[in-house]
Amino acid sequence: MPADQPATAAPHPRFAVGVLAFCGVVVAIMQTIVVPLLPHIPELTGATPAAASWLVTVTLLTGAVFTPVLGRVGDMYGKRRVLVASLGVLVLGSVLCAVSSHIGVxxxxxxxQGAALAVVPLGISILRDELPPDRVLSAVALMSSTLGIGAAVGLPAAALVIENFDWHTMFWVSGVIGVIDIVLVLRLVPESSLRSRGRFDAVGALGLSAALVSLLLAVTQGADWGWTSARTTGLLVTAVVVGLLWGAYELRVRNPMVDLRVSARPAVLLTNIAALLIGFAFYANSLVTAQMVQEPRATGYGLGASLVVSGLCLLPGGLAMVALSPVSARISAAYGPKVSLLVAAAVMALGYGVRYFTSHSLWLIVAGATVVSSGTAIAYSALPALVMRGVPVSETGAANGLNTLMRSIGQAFCSATVAAVLAGLTFEVGGATAPTLRAYQLVFLIAAGASLLALAVTLCLPGPGGRGKTGTVGTTRENRRAGARTIPIQEGA
Incomplete structure (x- = not known):
């Protein structure tokens, strides 16, 4: 199908939903696939543990940088075209990892692989452009939830491969699946004819990238470097200075990388803050569950579970996310996405309450983790609807890329917080050092607090009161002036 073919000519749009969701799951799996492998990387590659940790850190950095940038490029030059290119980058990254054991490679x-995270907001933008209005919310809900679904599936899948095959196998498999994704997208996903006007803001993209890299490097490496070290404080100062200069530039340029005036609207700004808090709360669940059940029984709370069993603890949560994404869409359609996000934050806080009091039973740990994942599914489904309600259609890719970025920043802060808490509250057991049960419980309390803060922020979101008042996803003055399509939803709360 030619890239400029009208979207209405694409057959079977329902297939596009499935293909894009599959792409999202694959990309999300790539973000977590090496986590079970990290303890073994020094032995397998001869690298230091500090170097091995970059296998996770670097995906966070490139995902954070490229997600908003490629979202903007997709808005300007074609969303499907950029999505296919992102999948091609994922395949190239997978092949590099599959053919080498050198830590640099x-x-x-x-x-x-991290740069391919842009697939998710690009997929959301395509769905908004191409689907009938009554199908957009459910499709976007599923696409957004793939970030959590992939994370839940990736850990047990990687653990199974590591225990039964050569570790390079998982990268060969991911590369093959990436190629299949590209073929399916070219065959079944239409290219949107909607484009934003103007020239690409290269200076804005570089400024945003510099600020993000400085911030995330300081957050992710601060524990190893020392939070008061020259490197950490220097990077934090750089992030602030470059961020301020970047913001001043973006307010003056005609076609900015990020439209800060739109992003400063309460509906958009508060949604992005909520996304950061939800990302923080969600990631704590993924970080501590597998580690907690693998702790030796001598700790008094650990279950001594294997790598595969610990990964499988998150699988029910992934299945719950698949099942609940359409439920979230129905809640958003009936009462508005604001209500969906309120419900999600409350459910996540409840899940961490369950986890706080049930840390000795495998099944109760799985139940608590699944409750948290259920809340995450509803939240991840509601956030894009809230974003699209406040931005022009021509900026959907960039706006959803920024929202996805905020989730990633929340995850980075969560990773640093969890590492600090677990390293700060330890005791000696069996000749080794392990986190205390109180350390894990403190993580649950912090994550519950982040969920409740997200609930408070959501309460401040603007929205018509009362049930049954109709709003639109993305209906703004700019949209109406451009004659863009709007997507009706029901507003509540």
Missing amino acids: LITGRAL
Whole structure:
């Protein structure tokens, strides 16, 4: 199908939903696939533990940088075209990791895999442009939830491969699946004819990238470097200074990388703050569950579970996310996405309450983790609807890329917080050092607090009161002036 073919000519749009969701799951799996492998990387590659940690850090950095940038490029030059290119980068990264055991090559490959995170906001934008209005909310809900679904599926899948096959196998498999994704997208996903006007803001993209890299490097490496070290404080100062200069530039340029005036609207700004808090709360669940059940029984709370069993603890949560994404869409259609996000934040806080009091039973740990994942599914489904309600259609890709970025920043802060808490509250057991049960419970309390803060922020979101008042996803003055399509939803709360 030619890239400029009208979207209405694409057959079977329902297939596009499935294909894009599959792409999202694959990309999300790539973000977590090396986590079970990290303890073994020094032995397998001869690298230091600090170097091995970059296999996770580098995907966070490249994902944060490329997600909003490629979202903007997609808005301007074609969303499907950029999505296919992102999948091609994922395949290249997978092949690099599959053919080498050199830590430098592995880090390069992982950087390329991280850049493919832009597939999710690009997929959301395509669905908004191409689907009938009554199908947009459910499709976007599923696409957004793939970030959590992939994370829940990736850990047990990687653990199974590591225990039964050569570790390079998982990268060969991911590369093959990436190629299949590209073929399916070219065959079944239409290219949107909607474009934003103007020239690409290269200076804005570089400024945003510099600020993000400085911030995330300081957050992710601060524990190893020392929070008061020259490197950490220097990077934090750089992030602030570059961020301020970037913001001043973006307010003056005609076609900014990020429209800060739109982003400063309460509906958009508060949604992005909520996304950061939800990302923080969600990631704590993924970080501590597998580690907690693998702790030795001698700790008094650990279950001594295997790598595969610990990964499988998150699988029911992934299945719950698949099942609940359409439920979230129905709640948003009936009462508005604001109500969906309120319900999600409350459910996540409840899930961490369950986890606080049930840390000795495998089944209760799984139940608590699944409750948190259920709330995450509803939240991840509601956030894009809230974003699209406040931005022009021509900026959907960039706006959803920014929202996805905020979730990633929340995850980075969560990773640093969890590492600090677990390293700060330890005791000696069996000749080794392990986190205390109180350390894990403190993580649950912090994550519950982040969920409740997200609930408070959501309460401040503007929205018509009362049930049954009709609003639109993305209906703004700019949209109406451009004659853009709007998507009716029901507003509540």
